[in-house]
Amino acid sequence: MVEGYNISLSIGGKTVLGRTQEDLSISAVTKTSITKDDQGVQQETVVRHDVTFKVSALMDFNSGTGTPTKLDRDDVIALALQTGNAAKVAVQYLCTGGDTYGGNAIITGYTESSSAEVDSDTTISLDLRIVGDFAIVN
Secondary structure (H helix, E strand, O other): OOOHHHHEEEOEEEOEEEEEEEEEEEEEEHHHHHHEEEEEOEHHHHHHEEEEEEEEEOOOOOOOOOOOOOOOOHHHHHHOOOOHHHHEEEEEEEEEEOOOOEEEEEEEEEEEOOOOOOOOOHHHEEEEEEEEEEEEOO
């Protein structure tokens, strides 16, 4: 059995500081066609896959410690505000004992959530979408 802490998504070679959850979603995009040879029966062909990630984390700052392997809140906001080609970030998704997958992604959403309730944690969420290929990294 794979434990949740054995799976991680890195963005530009770094993981998000304070991660609590990462979600991967792969959806087939299909094309429907009907030819005379099919005698009116619709045919479905997979033309590509939409691959998205959602990362949840407790809001955290490096506080000047300069953690070279982690992205803190300000790093993530800076990435989310990129435009043009700079908005594409290299990602790798790995599971201890399994294959590592990689590709380029764009950050499609960033959310911060905070509450005035006692013992409430401030959290961040990051949405990413793969652009191009997402494949096993050799």
